[in-house]
Amino acid sequence: MTSSPDSSAPRAGSGTVADAARGNWVDRFGPLWLKPYARLARWDRPIGWWLLLWPCWWSVALATGAAGERWPSLWFLLLFLIGSVAMRGAGCTYNDIVDRDIDAAVARTRSRPIPSGQVSVRQAWLFLGAQTLTGLVVLLQFNFFSVVLAISSLVIVAAxxxxxxxxxxxxxxxxxxxxxxxxxxxxxxxxxLAWPAVLLYAAAVLWTIGYDTIYAHQDREDDAIVGVRSTARLFGENTHKALMVLFGGTTVLLLLALVAAGAGFFAYLGLLAFAVHLGSQIFRLDIDDGALCLKLFRSNTAAGWLLFAGLVIDAAVRA
Incomplete structure (x- = not known):
């Protein structure tokens, strides 16, 4: 893919990143020494840590209601927030280290810190270590079972x-x-662990496949050139049908999780609002409109709030 001489897309080495929103807080306010690392961790794009955070907060809120408590633990919510920012940044850093050659060949990603030369691979590894250490400190605040459970996910993260x-x-x-x-x-x-958590986890897996398929349609053509595979390429023109299955499955599994946890009216109301939001994404999606794909992908932050609010209100009302 080529661009005209007057294109507004940033050039490699210009400091900004092509796939980040213009005028984000990192570009505007970040110290010069911090900007490349903030971009490497995607601090300029909070949608990623929100999407990592939502299953954590949903699960805490669902467990709060099942335990008969009135409000979710603010301490747990804060720990998951800090941990999500740290580990999402670590994951992005690791991904960029591994994918640096592919990123250099794709128009949307060649301006990222490593392929553009803003950060060396050695510096990226050191930054990865600092973020992972932060995540470990957060993790150690939880009970022993949670620590072991979190460590068991590292194989999937690395793969x-x-x-x-x-x-x-x-x-x-x-x-x-x-x-x-x-x-x-x-x-x-x-x-x-119990069945409500397992069902919620399965629902979140389908939700992730769905929203990341929408996101991947931005890179469908470039991915085909460099040989990168994705569900966007796999589904192609059948993406709307696939999303109906994925988001429909998400809704059904969440419904079963609520039933298993003994949730009440407001939890189901939150789920209904969440499902309507997912349905609107399918209805509005145009897989050939990259800007719309990105907008719909980012809208899942709002979808997460709808379900979380329903779970929190339900626990408060029923306690």
Whole structure:
């Protein structure tokens, strides 16, 4: 893909990143020394840590209601927030280290810090270590079962950057990793797992495959050129039908999780609002409109709030 001389897209080495929103807080306010690392961790794009955080917060809120408590633990919510920012940044850093050659060949990603030369591979590894250490400090605040549970996810996390090279379903591997918080929140509250958490985790996996398929349609043409696989390429013109299955499955599994946890009216109301939001994404989607794909992908932050609010209100009302 080529651009005209007057294109507004940033050039490699210009400092900004092509796939980040213009005028984001990192570009506007970040110290010069910090900007390349903030971009490497995607601090300029909070949607990623929100999507990692939602299964954690949903699970905490669901467990709160099941335990008969009035409000979710603010301490747990804060820990998951800090942990999500740190580990999402670590995951992005690791992904960019592994994918640096592929990123250099794709128009949307060649301006990222490593392929553009803003950060060396050695510096990226050191930054990865600092973020991972932060995540470890957060993790150690939870009970022993939660610590072991979190560590058991590392194999999936490490495998994800390589999935796009060997399978048409890298979004499924991402879902397995990104949805782990659906188990963690329940484990933090109860020190064990139960069917509501497992069902919520499975729902979040399908949700992740769906929203990341929408996101991947931005790169469909470039991915085909460099040989990167994705569900966007796999589904192609059948993406709307696939999303009906994925988002429909998400809704059904969440419904079963609510039933298993003994949730009340407001939890189901939150689920209904969440499902309507997912349906609107399918209805509005144009897979050939990259800007719309990105907008719909980012809108899942709002979808997460709808379900979380329903779970929190339900626990408060029923306690």
């Amino acid at each position: 994800y950057p390589f999935a796009k090279r060997v399978t048409n379903w890298p979004q499924a591997v991402l879902g397995l990793a990104f949805s782990w918080g659906g188990l963690m929140g329940w484990a933090a509250v109860f020190g064990s």
